[in-house]
Amino acid sequence: QRNGLNAVDFSERFGNALPSLSRPANASRIFYSIIFDAGSTGTRIHVYTFIQKEPDGLPVLDNEMFHSMKPGLSAFADIPEIAGHTVRQLLRVAKKTVPPVEWKRTPVLFRATAGLRLLPPAKAHTLLEEVQDVFDESPFYVPADSVSIMNGTNEGILAWVTVNFLTGRLHRNTQKTVGILDLGGGSTQITFLPKSRKTVESAPADYMVRFDMFSSTYELYTHSYLGNGIKAARLSALGALGSEGTKHTHQHTSCLPKKYTGEFSFGGFSYHVSGVTDGVTGFKACSQELLKVLKGIIKQPHELKDSSTFYAFSYYFDHAAEAGLIDESRGGAVKIRDFKKRAKEVCNRPSERTRLNPFLCMDLTYIVCLLKDGFGFKESTVLQLTKKVRNVETSWALGAAIYHSQKFRIH
Numbered sequence: 559q560r561n562g563l564n565a566v567d568f569s570e571r572f573g574n575a576l577p578s579l580s581r582p583a584n585a586s587r588i589f590y591s592i593i594f595d596a597g598s599t600g601t602r603i604h605v606y607t608f609i610q611k612e613p614d615g616l617p618v619l620d621n622e623m624f625h626s627m628k629p630g631l632s633a634f635a636d637i638p639e640i641a642g643h644t645v646r647q648l649l650r651v652a653k654k655t656v657p658p659v660e661w662k663r664t665p666v667l668f669r670a671t672a673g674l675r676l677l678p679p680a681k682a683h684t685l686l687e688e689v690q691d692v693f694d695e696s697p698f699y700v701p702a703d704s705v706s707i708m709n710g711t712n713e714g715i716l717a718w719v720t721v722n723f724l725t726g727r728l729h730r731n732t733q734k735t736v737g738i739l740d741l742g743g744g745s746t747q748i749t750f751l752p753k754s755r756k757t758v759e760s761a762p763a764d765y766m767v768r769f770d771m772f773s774s775t776y777e778l779y780t781h782s783y784l785g786n787g788i789k790a791a792r793l794s795a796l797g798a799l800g801s802e803g804t805k806h807t808h809q810h811t812s813c814l815p816k817k818y819t820g821e822f823s824f825g826g827f828s829y830h831v832s833g834v835t836d837g838v839t840g841f842k843a844c845s846q847e848l849l850k851v852l853k854g855i856i857k858q859p860h861e862l863k864d865s866s867t868f869y870a871f872s873y874y875f876d877h878a879a880e881a882g883l884i885d886e887s888r889g890g891a892v893k894i895r896d897f898k899k900r901a902k903e904v905c906n907r908p909s910e911r912t913r914l915n916p917f918l919c920m921d922l923t924y925i926v927c928l929l930k931d932g933f934g935f936k937e938s939t940v941l942q943l944t945k946k947v948r949n950v951e952t953s954w955a956l957g958a959a960i961y962h963s964q965k966f967r968i969h
């Protein structure tokens with residue numbers, strides 16, 4: 559630890575340097591990186607092709623191949639062979655993308671997030687062992703600690719690296735970076751570079767992380783809230799957390815239309831839910847239910863000024879697109895006020911409620927509560943909603959590939 563700042567535990571540090579192939583001096587070098595993102599709602603593979611122009615400089619990302627499968631691996635907690643099968647199928651994408659001559663020097667890395675963090679450790683461990691077996695049989699380079707559960711701090715930092723890399727902000731030696739907001743099924747992350755001393759001083763010690771990368775030092779504010787992803791929050795609000803496997807539990811919520819009865823699944827379990835038949839429904843009642851889930855949990859960073867730019871992705875993006883706030887293919891800028899206005903329309907207008915996904919009222923309301931009452935953003939804050947930047951997925955996975963390739967130094 560230095561200056562009271564926490565060290566990042568990049569325990570997923572890779573093994574030794576890759577075996578190098580002989581090549582002419584000064585030639586640009588192409589290399590590949592395979593990253594598995596085992597999220598709570600799906601498993602994804604990213605195969606990146608990089609060009610290293612200068613030995614110590616930032617690599618240039620040439621291409622990304624991406625493929626995903628649902629549900630997430632935690633749904634296979636009791637049938638781990640299926641988890642192995644999922645990973646084996648996704649590895650086919652890597653074999654098609656990386657030329658065979660490069661296979662044995664191309665690292666393959668698997669990181670699980672909230673889905674496995676929320677499982678009993680023994681079950682998570684069995685799933686990881688299954689994945690390790692598949693990797694060991696594969697023709698790729700399997701570094702030490704290739705398969706693990708990533709901690710939330712690294713998840714937040716690496717997503718920040720991805721977005722700032724893709725928007726060209728790491729290429730210049732500048733401290734002008736953008737913050738990120740990631741909303742998964744099980745957890746949610748916030749990461750940004752504080753501008754005000756007060757933010758740093760008032761942040762809980764383990765929310766401040768300092769690291770060097772490409773000759774710049776960054777002191778980031780980052781935190782991952784486990785259990786505050788949008789699906790986990792649904793369960794908390796419904797009082798269903800901990801009722802996994804109890805077949806006959808049936809929850810009611812003012813966030814669903816009165817006459818609605820249905821179910822949704824998360825982490826391999828199905829939950830039966832209905833609207834309240836003889837109570838109040840709508841935005842106000844729904845937000846009161848959801849605020850209980852956030853109360854006393856989410857910390858408000860001292861500065862979340864209007865001027866600061868945040869990129870928001872994952873479920874922020876998906877639900878904004880579903881609500882018609884942004885174009886699905888292009889994304890766009892949305893004010894928190896717009897999310898709120900749309901949440902009210904979706905929750906309170908009977909015509910909208912019948913036309914749209916019955917859960918959209920609950921999901922949009924959760925987003926508004928999380929951003930405003932949770933993190934303390936102003937309604938006038940503009941979020942850049944992005945699924946891809948220059949045709950590359952905004953996900954922590956690219957940050958992990960860059961981290962690996964450069965092995966930037968972490969204090």
Ligand SMILES: Nc1ccn([C@@H]2O[C@H](COP(=O)(O)OP(=O)(O)O)[C@@H](O)[C@H]2O)c(=O)n1
Nearest residue numbers: 597598599671672742743744745872873953
């Ligand atoms: N490459 C990716 C990865 C996740 N996502 C989105 O991220 C959300 C779920 O994140 P997740 O399953 O990784 O959840 P956590 O494990 O982070 O809680 C979904 O909306 C996915 O569509 C995406 O859009 N692109």
